[in-house]
Amino acid sequence: APLRIAGVASRIERHNGREVLFVDGRAENHGAAVLELPPIEIVVTAGDGAVTRYFLGTRQTELKPGDRYSFSSRLEAPRNGVKTVSVTFQEDAR
Numbered sequence: 001a002p003l004r005i006a007g008v009a010s011r012i013e014r015h016n017g018r019e020v021l022f023v024d025g026r027a028e029n030h031g032a033a034v035l036e037l038p039p040i041e042i043v044v045t046a047g048d049g050a051v052t053r054y055f056l057g058t059r060q061t062e063l064k065p066g067d068r069y070s071f072s073s074r075l076e077a078p079r080n081g082v083k084t085v086s087v088t089f090q091e092d093a094r
Contacts, residue, residue, distance in 0.1 A: 002031025003063070004088060005040070010085040012077050019077035024069045025087055029063035037061045037069055039090040047079030055090055 008025035023042050029035055040056040056071055063069060 002029055002033075003037065004030055005087050005089070006029050008085075010082070012065075012082065021075045021077040021079055021082060021085070022072070023075065023085055023087065024070075024072045026068045027063070028068050029059075029065055034062050034064050037063055037089075040071055040086050041090045043083060043084075043086045043088070044075065044076070044078065045084040047081035047083050048078075049083070050078065050080070052078065055072055058072045076089060 004027070006026055006028050007024065010021060010023045012021055013021050015071065019026040021044065027037055027040065039058055042056065043053040044052045054075055056073055058069065061069055
């Protein structure tokens, strides 16, 4: 796939007595054509196995070959801690 998610990093910080999950990364166009960037999906699995999905709109941004689109999100951290964080493109938007 020419559109790829790269450089994903996540961390938890405490702000005003609450834990906040930060997720940063970028989308890259490794193809030879201009492509419309689909929404980005962040899937957070809590320590107890509960799954929460978040969606980041990309405003139908077009990426030229070799272009990058950086993203950053602040999310409420699950009460039971974070087991995993994964970032993909929203499937039904492709």
